[in-house]
Amino acid sequence: MDLLMDTRKRVVEKGIEMLSTNLTVGTWGNISCRVPGEDYIAITPTGMSYDTLTPEDIVVLDLRGNTIDGIRKPSIEVPLHLAIYNAREDVQAIVHTHSAYASAMAVTRREIPGAIEDLVQIVGGNVRVNEYALPGTEQLGINTVKAMEGRNAVLLANHGMLGAGRDLNEAFRVCQIVEKSAQITLLAQLMGGVVELSQDDINGMRSFYLEAYGQR
Numbered sequence: 001m002d003l004l005m006d007t008r009k010r011v012v013e014k015g016i017e018m019l020s021t022n023l024t025v026g027t028w029g030n031i032s033c034r035v036p037g038e039d040y041i042a043i044t045p046t047g048m049s050y051d052t053l054t055p056e057d058i059v060v061l062d063l064r065g066n067t068i069d070g071i072r073k074p075s076i077e078v079p080l081h082l083a084i085y086n087a088r089e090d091v092q093a094i095v096h097t098h099s100a101y102a103s104a105m106a107v108t109r110r111e112i113p114g115a116i117e118d119l120v121q122i123v124g125g126n127v128r129v130n131e132y133a134l135p136g137t138e139q140l141g142i143n144t145v146k147a148m149e150g151r152n153a154v155l156l157a158n159h160g161m162l163g164a165g166r167d168l169n170e171a172f173r174v175c176q177i178v179e180k181s182a183q184i185t186l187l188a189q190l191m192g193g194v195v196e197l198s199q200d201d202i203n204g205m206r207s208f209y210l211e212a213y214g215q216r
Helices: 003-020 078-087 100-108 117-123 138-147 168-190 199-211
Strands: 030-034 040-043 059-062 067-069 093-097 153-156 160-165
Touching: 003 030, 003 040, 003 093, 003 168, 030 078, 030 168, 040 078, 078 093, 078 138, 093 168, 100 153, 100 160, 100 168, 117 168, 117 199, 138 153, 153 168, 160 168
Parallel strands: none
Antiparallel strands: 030 040, 030 093, 040 059, 059 067, 093 160, 153 160
């Protein structure tokens, strides 16, 4: 299987997983990743159910937003994805979800504090809230890149959340951990509040995750 088709297949698989794990409902949210060896991204189409997508439905774009391959209309959040890819060479994949607990934090515009070890390891610290901008706009991309500085996740104000990673699996895992952390934060607030980790501890755990965690 060629790299382009393999990339499209992996995007489809993550869409099905996102739907089945309740990180979104209906057709909302979007997924993209870089095509290895090319200055292209593969992104989900707009308004199509994840459980009906085929690899041919995934749209391939260059980093200026021009369609390279595909017959579908891409996600309206193309400007958001491109802003991140063009600003962050380390980001290879993006998953944007509308999960319930993270969205609850997003609508109150309250960050998820750096208080949970797995969160700070994979995200790099707290999860900030971006400045609000309408979906599908270039301003949303600008605001999101700013809020993601030094982070692999962001809460999109009054919207949802976005996770980024070195591959699709990591980007998806970021979204799962942010959703769990949002739930924990809300519960902790009912019990008297969150105790945040020190910046030194956060830095140490982030370095451990990047340099030593998992099988090498």
